Amino acid sequence: MNAEERDELAELLFPDLKHDRDYYEKMYPERNLKDGAMVTRYGPSPTGSVHLGNLFSAFCDMVYARQSGGKFFLRIEDTDQKRAIEGGLENITSVLKGFDILPNEGYSYGGDYGPYLQSERTEIYQTYVKDLIKQGCAYPCFMTEQEIADIREEQEINKTKIGIYGHYAVDRDLSLEEVKEKLEKKEEYVIRLKSPGNAKKEIEMVDCIKGKMKFPEHDMDTVLLKKDGTPTYHFAHVIDDHLMHTTHVIRGDEWVSSIPLHIQLFEILGFSRPEYAHIAPITIKDNETGAIRKLSKRKDPWAGAKYYEEAGIPIEALHLYLATITNTNFEEWYLNNQEKDIRDFTFTFEKQAIGGTSFDEAKLTNLAKTYFSRKSGKEVYEETLKYTEKFDLEYHKLLLENKEDMIQFLNIEKGGDRPRKDIAKYSDVKEEFSYAIDSLFEKENYKKYDGDKIYDVDLALDYVNHTLDLSVENDVWFQSIKNFAENHGYAASPKEYKKNPEIYQGHVGDICEALRVMITGRDKSPDLFSIMKILGKERIIKRIEQYRQYQKTR
RNA sequence: GACCCGUUGGUGAAGGGGUUUAACACGCUGCCCUCUCAAGGCAGUAUUCACGGGUUCGAAACCCGUACGGGUUACCA
Numbered sequence: 001m002n003a004e005e006r007d008e009l010a011e012l013l014f015p016d017l018k019h020d021r022d023y024y025e026k027m028y029p030e031r032n033l034k035d036g037a038m039v040t041r042y043g044p045s046p047t048g049s050v051h052l053g054n055l056f057s058a059f060c061d062m063v064y065a066r067q068s069g070g071k072f073f074l075r076i077e078d079t080d081q082k083r084a085i086e087g088g089l090e091n092i093t094s095v096l097k098g099f100d101i102l103p104n105e106g107y108s109y110g111g112d113y114g115p116y117l118q119s120e121r122t123e124i125y126q127t128y129v130k131d132l133i134k135q136g137c138a139y140p141c142f143m144t145e146q147e148i149a150d151i152r153e154e155q156e157i158n159k160t161k162i163g164i165y166g167h168y169a170v171d172r173d174l175s176l177e178e179v180k181e182k183l184e185k186k187e188e189y190v191i192r193l194k195s196p197g198n199a200k201k202e203i204e205m206v207d208c209i210k211g212k213m214k215f216p217e218h219d220m221d222t223v224l225l226k227k228d229g230t231p232t233y234h235f236a237h238v239i240d241d242h243l244m245h246t247t248h249v250i251r252g253d254e255w256v257s258s259i260p261l262h263i264q265l266f267e268i269l270g271f272s273r274p275e276y277a278h279i280a281p282i283t284i285k286d287n288e289t290g291a292i293r294k295l296s297k298r299k300d301p302w303a304g305a306k307y308y309e310e311a312g313i314p315i316e317a318l319h320l321y322l323a324t325i326t327n328t329n330f331e332e333w334y335l336n337n338q339e340k341d342i343r344d345f346t347f348t349f350e351k352q353a354i355g356g357t358s359f360d361e362a363k364l365t366n367l368a369k370t371y372f373s374r375k376s377g378k379e380v381y382e383e384t385l386k387y388t389e390k391f392d393l394e395y396h397k398l399l400l401e402n403k404e405d406m407i408q409f410l411n412i413e414k415g416g417d418r419p420r421k422d423i424a425k426y427s428d429v430k431e432e433f434s435y436a437i438d439s440l441f442e443k444e445n446y447k448k449y450d451g452d453k454i455y456d457v458d459l460a461l462d463y464v465n466h467t468l469d470l471s472v473e474n475d476v477w478f479q480s481i482k483n484f485a486e487n488h489g490y491a492a493s494p495k496e497y498k499k500n501p502e503i504y505q506g507h508v509g510d511i512c513e514a515l516r517v518m519i520t521g522r523d524k525s526p527d528l529f530s531i532m533k534i535l536g537k538e539r540i541i542k543r544i545e546q547y548r549q550y551q552k553t554r
Numbered sequence: 555g556a557c558c559c560g561u562u563g564g565u566g567a568a569g570g571g572g573u574u575u576a577a578c579a580c581g582c583u584g585c586c587c588u589c590u591c592a593a594g595g596c597a598g599u600a601u602u603c604a605c606g607g608g609u610u611c612g613a614a615a616c617c618c619g620u621a622c623g624g625g626u627u628a629c630c631a
Binding site: 160292523 | 581589592610624626630
């Protein structure tokens with residue numbers, strides 16, 4: 001086909017396009033940002049629920065744009081309507097909001113480079129394809145699925161590269177007449193790239209994370225426009241990231257093998273190309289098989305974004321975890337700069353892992369515990385309140401009714417250099433502080449205590465009624481309970497008891513244990529005296545009496 | 555099959571020719587502190603960096619093979 005014929009073909013295929021390339025080039029001018037500002041984008045497709053990997057990728061986008069004074073936008077890649085799921089779109093935006101990963105532009109955020117829904121940009125893609133046809137860089141291909149499958153089979157048998165290229169691209173050099181004929185017969189077609197590449201030649205590119213990579217040149221006639229006129233990911237990526245002036249394409253490394261195609265498309269279209277940063281997937285070592293695999297929503301509860309919300313893992317803890325897997329030196333920095341914020345850290349691609357990152361649940365848990373340990377009782381109370389409002393209304397009500405007590409309980413052993421680390425998620429509060437709310441304690445009372453010891457109720461009552469003074473400091477209290485122990489045939493310390501176990505009935509620890517079980521229904525708890533102080537004598541005695549009843553039932 | 559990428563303890567990893575008897579963190583184990591738990595303190599947890607060969611006075615680091623793992627090879631993204 002000569003130039004005239006190609007023009008005719010282009011008009012024949014796309015008669016109704018209102019604008020030309022120049023129109024769009026002018027419509028989306030260069031961004032006015034300072035030097036070094038990065039423009040990143042998160043491009044999810046609304047085909048399922050959001051998982052950790054998506055969050056990770058969006059987190060990277062956000063962090064790099066933010067620290068460089070650039071822009072991070074959200075573009076919905078919904079070019080495959082077949083795979084779209086109900087509510088997928090709303091889910092993406094609400095999850096991003098919920099996890100505090102906030103784009104400053106894009107779908108549902110507005111901006112000058114929209115529409116940010118690829119399904120609304122069809123005309124734009126077609127305009128560029130039309131131009132490509134005029135230039136002889138793309139052509140309509142009428143091959144049927146069956147024909148393509150046959151070629152594939154042949155290629156498999158011959159052990160040659162699979163795909164439509166070279167002499168397999170039979171429609172590449174169709175004459176205008178032949179195309180017209182097929183169009184008349186209403187044969188369906190796609191638009192393919194007429195790849196100018198030669199697979200014997202090598203191209204080299206530098207990925208921001210993976211470094212230098214070499215590939216054979218792309219020589220496949222890849223589909224640009226599907227038969228329904230919508231673009232494939234590849235084409236949409238190149239057009240959109242050019243028009244939206246993305247500077248850094250941060251995406252999962254399942255895309256690295258498409259790099260030669262994408263580079264070729266940028267060249268053919270005459271666009272300067274963005275930098276690429278391919279991030280490693282989050283993997284996990286399978287407990288059963290020991291094999292390394294991608295996170296699976298079915299097997300790994302942490303894989304789905306919903307889990308964090310439902311279990312009540314603080315967003316900040318998740319951000320810290322994402323930061324530690326984003327940059328390998330973040331963790332150490334944070335350890336030495338505990339008072340600082342993630343925003344104070346400068347992320348670099350050089351410090352990003354090249355291979356897969358294995359999900360480390362224990363580390364996340366530790367991060368979350370540390371998070372809670374630094375919060376005051378009041379803060380924990382308020383955040384837990386928010387969580388329960390959504391996920392445990394019954395407990396939420398109880399929290400509201402017992403506000404003052406709860407804040408005090410949550411504040412035990414807080415504020416010092418060595419704060420407690422016993423809560424990892426909001427849903428732990430109910431269980432960890434089961435003794436804090438009277439009505440809950442009465443209902444649950446000693447169900448959680450699984451020891452078989454029988455404690456001396458009268459001794460406990462004697463202690464509470466005649467010795468216990470709740471107005472003193474902790475060390476004074478402890479001295480007094482030691483005295484009480486000695487007066488009743490118990491050793492004042494476990495050490496002494498161990499020296500001569502035969503002359504004692506037990507030691508202070510045993511008395512404390514008895515009180516602890518009667519008062520809290522468990523044999524482990526935060527500082528006993530602090531708990532008793534908050535409860536007050538009356539409630540303590542009530543619980544001891546309750547224990548007496550419980551004991552009779554055993 | 556082809557093409558890419560990767561492989562350092564239980565985990566995340568540092569380190570890119572001699573300063574490494576392999577940092578740091580999490581986990582685990584033991585001891586200490588101690589009324590229990592948590593926290594904290596101390597110690598232990600890879601004599602060796604997938605394997606084989608090469609380069610070198612010297613290799614976890616550089617080169618070549620092999621194995622294993624991952625990704626791609628769609629009119630899915």
